[in-house]
Amino acid sequence: MYNTDVLIDMDECAARMVSMLQNAVHSVYYSAFVCQLDLSLPGQPPGTTINTLTSQAADRGVRVHLLFNNSTQYGNKSLDELGADPRVQVRGVVGDGDIPFPFNKVFGETYSNHHQKFLMIDDSYMMVGGVGVDPSRRGWLVPNGESPPYYWHEVGVFTPCSPAMSAWVKTQWGGVFQPPPSPLVSSVGEHVTTLRLIDDAKTCIHMEAQLCISTGSTENQVLSRVVRRLARAYYATNDPFRFMLLVNTHQPDEHMVVSTITTVTLDWSVRMMFDSAEKMGVPASFLSERVFVGTLEHNNTHIKVHSNLIIQDGHTMIRSSSNLTDRSLSSHPCDNELGIVIRDDQVVSLTQQRLWQRYLDLPMDTFINPIQAHDLMCKQVGVVRAIENFQPHSRFTPTGVVDACMRVLHDLPYFGGKKFINWKSQ
Helix, strand or coil: CCCCEEECCHHHHHHHHHHHHHCCCCEEEEEECCECCCCCCCCCCCCCCHHHHHHHHHHCCCEEEEEEECCCCCCCCCHHHCCCCCCCEEEEEEECCECCCCCHHHHCCECCEECCCEEEECCCEEEECCCCECCCCCCCCCCCCCCCCCEEECCEEEEECCHHHHHHHHHHHCCCCCCCCCCEECHHHHHHHHHHHHHHCCCEEEEEECCECCCCCCCCCHHHHHHHHHHHHHHCCCCCCEEEEEECCCCCCCCHHHHHHHHHHHHHHHHHHHHHHHHCCCCHHHHHHHEEEEEEEECCEEEEECCCEEEECCCEEEEECCCECCCCCCCCCCEECCEEEECCHHHHHHHHHHHHHHHCCCCCCCCCCHHHHHHHHHCCCCCEEECCCCCCCCCCCCHHHHHHHHHHHHCCHHHCCCCCCCEEEC
């Protein structure tokens, strides 16, 4: 029986993908949002590609199935140009959410994307997250050669695969899209699970998110629930709860307009969190002692957070493809997502410690508690940098006007969570 294992950078993820594909005996099901089949995997010998690995598997009689995001706006090739081995079965997954002209010049042709990332081998074990292949996704603190260059932070989860999980994957391959079985989660189920983790947290919530759009007026209520948990800590006696969020201040792999919007919405979300806490009687001084919102940076170069996870008290964790937005966490998500819940004290505790050791530049055998981790982050130790409650627009426009504009923008369907998306495979 295989054990659950968490991989904390692209080199680890790529090495596990290679091992899984090389040891496949009967079947492979691979789902990717971004995958360049002929690109060498990070940290592997040149020529070690998804194409070579799946072709070698086909040589052994393995049935290989590839599920792909059909959009070409993120570097993917169309299905006709993909260049997969002819023995490999390929299906594109598409939603019916289209973006009209002229918005499609910035946001792309579609706002509904097959965003799931997983690799299932022999109906026996699965890797969730960390399976995308793209030139920008390199190992920890390896410059990716983009212009301007930046670094990449990734997390994957390797786990045994239950019969229910295997059946769900095959149902998707057959063109039927439905909620996944436990411990897998998505959309409303994932949102509810996330809120429960926050509510039940005793000592800390550690979150990492590629995007952060969460306020009292969004459908996802993640940061609002964090505020409620902080209020409990403020009015209680000896409640040690801390909240740590690592997020991107910009998106170097997106269009400049999209990157700017995500920067402003992060500012909006953080300010709404602080404003909400103030209305509940929680002073800013308490928040400054208990909340850290930051990003990752090395040698003045951005480390893109792509890990999308939440860890509760070092013993329960979700690793998901979902961003902290209504696109992913709403009753009508426009991205087809997949996450996995890990309830294993040893695995989750080790993962949290490895991440903190890496971010804070600590020796591998160092153990720190949430209060120590929070304090070190506030001191901006290692690659952690604080995001102040900045208001770059305030010099020109009153905050209330910006908030009103953000609510209007967020009501547009292109932000997601507003329209039911129908999915089909091609």
